Amino acid sequence: MSVKELHKATQSQEYFVNMGPQHPSTHGVLRLLLTLDGETITKVEPHLGYIHRSIEKMCEKDSYQQIVHLTDRMDYLSCHMNNEAVCLAVEKGLELEVSDRVKVIRTIMSELTRLSSHQLWWGVMGMDLGAITSFLYGFRDREMITDIFEETCGARLTMNYNVPGGVMFDIPANFQTKVKEFITHFRKKLPEYDQLMTNNIIFRNRTEGIGILTKEDAISFGVTGPSGRASGWSNDIRKSHSYSAYDRVDFKEIIRTEGDSFARYKARIDEMWESMNIIEQLIDNVPEGSCREKTKAVIKLPKMEIYQSVETARGELGVYINSDGKKNPYRVKFRSPGFSNLNALNTMAKGGKIADLVTIMSTIDLVIPDIDR
Amino acid sequence: MKAIINYIKEVVGGVKTLINGMKVTGYYISHPKEIITQQYPENRDTLNMVDRFRGEVIMPHDENNEHACTGCQACEIACPNGTIEIIQDRILNEETGKKKKTILKHVYHLSMCTMCNLCIEACPTDAIEMGKGFEHAVFDRSQLTKVLNKPGSKLRAGVEE
Amino acid sequence: MKFDIYDFSVLTASIHQLLGEMMGETAVMITEMVIVGIVFLTLFAILGLALVYAERKVCAFFQQRLGPMRVGFWGTAQTVADAIKLLLKEPLMTKSADKFLFNLAPFIIIVASFMAIAAVPFALGLQAIDLDIGVFYVTAVSSIGVAGILIAGWASNNKYSLIGAMRSGAQIVSYELSVGLSLLTIVVLTGSLQFSEIIESQREGWWIFRGHIPAFIAFVIYLIAGTAETNRGPFDLAEAESELTAGFHTEYSGMKFAFFFLAEFVNMFIIAAIGATMFLGGWMPLHFGGFTAFNEVMDFIPPIFWFLGKTAFLIFMMMWFKWTFPRLRIDQLLTLEWKYLLPINLINILIMAFIVLMGWYF
Ligand code: SF4
Ligand code: SF4
Numbered sequence: 065m066s067v068k069e070l071h072k073a074t075q076s077q078e079y080f081v082n083m084g085p086q087h088p089s090t091h092g093v094l095r096l097l098l099t100l101d102g103e104t105i106t107k108v109e110p111h112l113g114y115i116h117r118s119i120e121k122m123c124e125k126d127s128y129q130q131i132v133h134l135t136d137r138m139d140y141l142s143c144h145m146n147n148e149a150v151c152l153a154v155e156k157g158l159e160l161e162v163s164d165r166v167k168v169i170r171t172i173m174s175e176l177t178r179l180s181s182h183q184l185w186w187g188v189m190g191m192d193l194g195a196i197t198s199f200l201y202g203f204r205d206r207e208m209i210t211d212i213f214e215e216t217c218g219a220r221l222t223m224n225y226n227v228p229g230g231v232m233f234d235i236p237a238n239f240q241t242k243v244k245e246f247i248t249h250f251r252k253k254l255p256e257y258d259q260l261m262t263n264n265i266i267f268r269n270r271t272e273g274i275g276i277l278t279k280e281d282a283i284s285f286g287v288t289g290p291s292g293r294a295s296g297w298s299n300d301i302r303k304s305h306s307y308s309a310y311d312r313v314d315f316k317e318i319i320r321t322e323g324d325s326f327a328r329y330k331a332r333i334d335e336m337w338e339s340m341n342i343i344e345q346l347i348d349n350v351p352e353g354s355c356r357e358k359t360k361a362v363i364k365l366p367k368m369e370i371y372q373s374v375e376t377a378r379g380e381l382g383v384y385i386n387s388d389g390k391k392n393p394y395r396v397k398f399r400s401p402g403f404s405n406l407n408a409l410n411t412m413a414k415g416g417k418i419a420d421l422v423t424i425m426s427t428i429d430l431v432i433p434d435i436d437r
Numbered sequence: 438m439k440a441i442i443n444y445i446k447e448v449v450g451g452v453k454t455l456i457n458g459m460k461v462t463g464y465y466i467s468h469p470k471e472i473i474t475q476q477y478p479e480n481r482d483t484l485n486m487v488d489r490f491r492g493e494v495i496m497p498h499d500e501n502n503e504h505a506c507t508g509c510q511a512c513e514i515a516c517p518n519g520t521i522e523i524i525q526d527r528i529l530n531e532e533t534g535k536k537k538k539t540i541l542k543h544v545y546h547l548s549m550c551t552m553c554n555l556c557i558e559a560c561p562t563d564a565i566e567m568g569k570g571f572e573h574a575v576f577d578r579s580q581l582t583k584v585l586n587k588p589g590s591k592l593r594a595g596v597e598e
Numbered sequence: 599m600k601f602d603i604y605d606f607s608v609l610t611a612s613i614h615q616l617l618g619e620m621m622g623e624t625a626v627m628i629t630e631m632v633i634v635g636i637v638f639l640t641l642f643a644i645l646g647l648a649l650v651y652a653e654r655k656v657c658a659f660f661q662q663r664l665g666p667m668r669v670g671f672w673g674t675a676q677t678v679a680d681a682i683k684l685l686l687k688e689p690l691m692t693k694s695a696d697k698f699l700f701n702l703a704p705f706i707i708i709v710a711s712f713m714a715i716a717a718v719p720f721a722l723g724l725q726a727i728d729l730d731i732g733v734f735y736v737t738a739v740s741s742i743g744v745a746g747i748l749i750a751g752w753a754s755n756n757k758y759s760l761i762g763a764m765r766s767g768a769q770i771v772s773y774e775l776s777v778g779l780s781l782l783t784i785v786v787l788t789g790s791l792q793f794s795e796i797i798e799s800q801r802e803g804w805w806i807f808r809g810h811i812p813a814f815i816a817f818v819i820y821l822i823a824g825t826a827e828t829n830r831g832p833f834d835l836a837e838a839e840s841e842l843t844a845g846f847h848t849e850y851s852g853m854k855f856a857f858f859f860l861a862e863f864v865n866m867f868i869i870a871a872i873g874a875t876m877f878l879g880g881w882m883p884l885h886f887g888g889f890t891a892f893n894e895v896m897d898f899i900p901p902i903f904w905f906l907g908k909t910a911f912l913i914f915m916m917m918w919f920k921w922t923f924p925r926l927r928i929d930q931l932l933t934l935e936w937k938y939l940l941p942i943n944l945i946n947i948l949i950m951a952f953i954v955l956m957g958w959y960f
Contacts, residue, residue: 081757089840103761103928130517133553192840194831194925197462200661204473218489218567224553232554233489260461260922265451266832267924361559418761418841419927448938455923462922466659474664 078106085114089192089422092432096409096421103417108410116436123396128154128228128363131396136222138400139434141181142376144173147226149383152307153372154228157365157387164309165353166230168346171309172243173216173225174374175339179250180209181377182332182339189329189426190261193270198261205253208246212239228363230356243347247340254336262333271326275412275424278323285411286404289379290335291428294320294327301375313345328427362391378402378429402434486569491552494521494545495568496585503593504586506564508540515559520549540586547573548581562596638715642864647677649863653917660921687852692755695849699753704850704857706746711864713739718871719793721881721902732793733785736872737778740827743865744770747829747836750858751846762845765928766836769826772935773833776823779943783816783950784876797880804879812950817877819939819946821915824869826931828862831920835928870912874905878912881905 084095093114099107119138123131128150135146148170155162187202210220215236217225225232261267277287282295292299300317302310318334320327365387373382379401386395405428412428413421465471477484486492498504508525522544527536543565557565565585575581613633617626651666651674658665666673691700717732719725729735744767751763785791787808788799799805805813826833837845847858874880881901883893926934 079757088843103765126517129515129555130553133517133551133555190924194834194838194840195923196657197661197921200663204662207473214490215487216489218487218491218554219552222551222553224555227558232558236489256461260458261924263454264458264924265454266926266930268454269930270924270927417927417929419838419925422841448942458922459918462660462918465662466656469659471662472659472664473662476664476667 077101083421089425090432091188091425091430094406094430094432094435098418098421100418105413105416105418105421108413108421110406110409112436114436115433117433119437120396120398123393125392127391128365128393131393132226132228133222133224135398136224137433138398138437139376139378139381139402139431140221141184141431142177142378142381143221143223144170144177144225145374145376146381147224148174148308149372149374149376149381151226151228152374153370153383153385154363154365156372157368157370157385158228158359158363160229160357160359162230162357163353163355164351165355166357167309168350169231169235169355170226171313172343172346172350173213173231174308175342176209176212176243178377179336179339180206180213182336183209185332185377185426185429186257186261192422192426193267195261195267198257201253201256201260205250208249212242212246215239215242227356227359229359230354232356234355235350240347240350243343247344247347250336251340254333257333262330268326270419270423271329271427272324274325274416274420275427276322276324277408277412279321281408281411282323285408287379287408287428288404289375289377289401289429290318290331291328291405291408292379293318294331295323296321299380301373301380305373307372307374309346310342313342315342325423325427332429364389364391365393373399376401378431378434379405398437400434400437402431406430406435486571489567490569490571491554491567492571493547493552493568493573494550494556494565494585495570496543496565498587498590499593501593502587502590504564504590505562505593505596506540506543506560506586507562507592507596508538508543509561511559511561512556512565515555517553517555518549518551520546520551521556522546540592543585545583545585546581547583548578564596634716638712641715642712642860645867646860646863647681649867649913650677650680650859652913653863656914656917657921660918681856684856685853689852689854690849692849695755696753699749700849701854703746703750703753704854704861706749707743707861708857710739710741710743710746711861711868713742714868715864715871717793718868719797719875719880720905721900725793728792728794731791733781733791733796733872733876736868737774737781740865740868741770741774743861746861747846750850754846754849756849758842758844759846759848762836762838762842762848765838766829766846768928769829769833769835769931772932773823773826773939776819776935776939776943777827779940779947780816780820780823781872781876783812783943783947786947786950786954787813793875793880797875797882800879800882804877804882804884806877810953812946812953813877815942815946816950817873819943820873820877821912823935823939824873825916825919826935828865828869828916830862830866830916832923832925833931834920834925835931838925866913866916867909870909870916871905873912874908878908879904880908 078099078101081098081100082095083098084090085093090096095111095114097109097111098105099109117137119134122134126134132147132150135150136143138146183202183206187199190196190198190202213223214220216239217223217233277291277295279296281287282292282297287295287297288299296319298304298317298319301307302315303317315338318331318338320331365385367389368387370385370387371382373380375381380399381401382399384397384399385393388394409424409428412424416424496504496506508523510523513521513523523540524542524544525538525540528539529535530537552567554567557567573581614626614630617629621629654676655665655673666676669675669679691697714736716727717725717729717736719728747766747770748763751759751766754760784796784805787805788796790796790799802808806817829836835845837847842848847855850858881904883896883899883901883904
């Protein structure tokens with residue numbers, strides 16, 4: 065046996081593992097084709113399409129009011145922001161200025177949605193890392209927000225609260241007290257999150273230095289949201305293309321430079337604090353006014369193209385509407401944050417272990433229906 | 438020597454963070470009052486559904502078995518999922534002697550409804566509204582297709598004006 | 599000593615005598631073996647059911663839930679219902695699995711824990727076999743279980759199972775060392791490997807109190823390594839639900855899966871029982887030197903309750919770990935063992951030897 069042959073024979077062999085579409089930590093029906101060398105990942109290839117419902121195509125047959133409720137089903141954890149994005153786009157097309165009251169209500173609801181999304185993410189992240197208890201704690205706090213949602217719009221998850229021109233119902237009488245109650249509760253509970261997970265040495269070791277995404281990579285992959293900001297890329301739509309009432313509140317854009325899993329984790333935790341700040345600034349001064357501008361029963365946009373983006377809990381959601389003057393859009397395209405964020409997975413996970421892949425996946429906070437649409 | 442001190446510091450610091458975490462869970466196990474479980478079928482009587490809860494589409498009838506649905510089909514058009522089907526016919530009105538469109542069946546496919554509330558918004562006479570029932574499980578899919586107007590019911594007088 | 603009234607050896611001796619009057623010597627031995635076997639099988643079933651129930655309740659209360667509540671009073675019959683369900687389930691197997699090994703693996707695991715439990719001293723005179731190398735025997739047979747896990751992972755013909763099995767192999771082989779060494783720390787004190795003698799030596803006080811800090815460190819290390827050896831969280835890498843779906847028992851269903859499940863819980867019991875015996879005085883009541891009245895009151899509690907209480911305490915600690923901490927990664931797991939636990943353990947044992955040599959313990 066020559067040296068070369070010997071070398072070849074002793075080389076370890078790569079093998080493939082299908083992670084998903086039914087796997088506990090892919091959070092849905094994502095299929096990852098892993099190329100492994102032992103437990104070390106050499107390649108991750110996401111395969112999509114297991115929950116494709118052709119929402120974009122369905123939008124082409126729907127009226128503009130009907131499109132809104134479909135977006136609930138994309139990123140169901142930031143459904144309010146998705147609704148808002150479509151409504152803002154339609155209002156832009158109609159050149160309709162909504163009242164201040166609507167703007168403030170939308171902002172508060174968006175931030176509550178962001179909080180609830182991050183709470184769920186925190187719980188699920190703990191579960192992915194093996195600390196199942198955090199899952200229940202995350203849900204416990206999320207429950208208070210869902211209760212507020214239920215009282216405001218009658219649904220807990222797929223809310224369909226925004227309509228072009230405003231919001232479907234006015235906020236209920238006890239909305240303010242309920243929200244304030246939640247904020248005081250959660251300000252007490254959030255440090256507990258740190259105590260249980262953030263400071264835990266095992267957790268630190270599992271996240272620090274894992275799945276590093278450089279700023280350049282983040283920009284070229286279009287990784288937005290807390291994941292992108294953890295790599296040092298300032299991309300908060302709420303700051304750069306302010307919409308609704310974000311221009312009248314004072315909040316920090318959370319930017320971290322490390323770009324590892326812990327930075328992404330911490331960015332979200334800090335964002336929760338910021339969200340609470342935003343809500344507190346607005347909750348006591350919701351302006352008077354109508355909560356819904358009158359629109360025609362059949363909305364027709366002029367022949368035009370509109371692009372409107374909002375900051376969801378996962379990053380930039382863009383809505384592109386191409387209208388040809390009819391009551392249905394000619395083409396609708398959603399730029400979903402999850403899809404772009406997922407693209408960076410291979411770059412981040414290469415060279416890590418299977419356990420690292422799980423960490424990375426939970427820190428980029430995937431919601432599969434958002435990716436597949 | 439320094440390395441050894443650092444090593445010990447590392448170990449002690451690590452153990453401290455672990456104990457901190459155990460304090461959190463320890464607090465909850467020693468405070469059973471904080472338990473948040475709701476035992477669902479048992480608490481049915483005390484269960485308080487909010488006013489705006491969207492459970493299913495219903496059509497309220499008054500004591501004379503009359504409803505407010507004119508059969509205008511606005512809800513059918515507004516629904517994004519084809520959940521509502523209005524079946525109507527031209528029926529002779531005895532008083533005026535003219536044939537007039539009258540609703541026979543307001544068919545509602547609960548299995549296709551996404552509780553989006555658009556039909557209720559669209560209805561000009563407020564004939565339908567969102568009901569609070571949420572226990573929709575049945576053994577056969579066909580039971581999910583409902584006729585909202587009760588048999589023998591008719592349009593409340595004065596609604597059409 | 600007061601608790602001698604609870605001596606079980608009187609009972610066992612009378613049974614032995616009774617049997618001796620009825621049959622020959624060999625027959626007596628065989629009958630006794632059968633009786634002990636039946637007793638342990640029953641114990642296994644009861645332990646499994648009770649521990650699974652306890653785990654579900656404890657975990658629920660950690661998580662602000664109520665846990666099983668429907669079947670029986672406060673869900674007490676839930677685990678029985680689960681066991682019946684598992685019995686009735688179809689045993690599935692992957693198409694190209696190695697049939698013989700696939701079926702063998704659960705039995706190896708269960709036999710390993712069966713063998714280990716034989717040496718556990720439950721109470722005064724209540725011990726299946728009091729080997730003079732008890733500690734050595736338990737550490738030896740408890741590591742047979744890993745063979746079962748490896749076989750299960752290999753025979754399933756599933757990559758997840760195989761990864762889980764390999765992880766488990768690496769883990770148990772490493773942590774075996776720490777368990778052994780931390781037990782040795784106490785053996786240094788007692789000078790004996792026999793469980794009954796180790797317990798007897800704690801008549802004046804438990805080793806965890808009398809052995810100064812080294813004994814305490816050994817106890818903590820034992821608890822960590824013991825948790826790791828039972829493949830429980832935060833060391834449940836072999837199953838690692840969120841990474842490997844269910845690790846080495848992904849492909850098992852029905853009663854064969856129940857065996858793995860049962861073995862995990864019984865192993866936890868064994869680890870806790872050995873820990874209680876070595877560090878917390880086994881079935882010895884709590885004694886403080888000088889407080890005669892207090893000691894006498896303590897003596898009235900039967901030894902079996904002392905033993906079960908201490909074991910339950912250790913099991914609770916292990917559950918507390920599991921329901922609080924995130925899981926380690928495989929390389930961190932090995933780092934923890936080889937870079938932290940093992941060196942600390944070695945130094946600890948040296949210090950202990952020195953203390954014993956100088957006669958500084960009480
Ligand atoms: S709630 Fe929505 S989906 Fe249901 S019937 Fe009304 S419009 Fe259709
Ligand atoms: S329910 Fe309302 S919208 Fe629907 S057909 Fe009847 S009157 Fe028209």
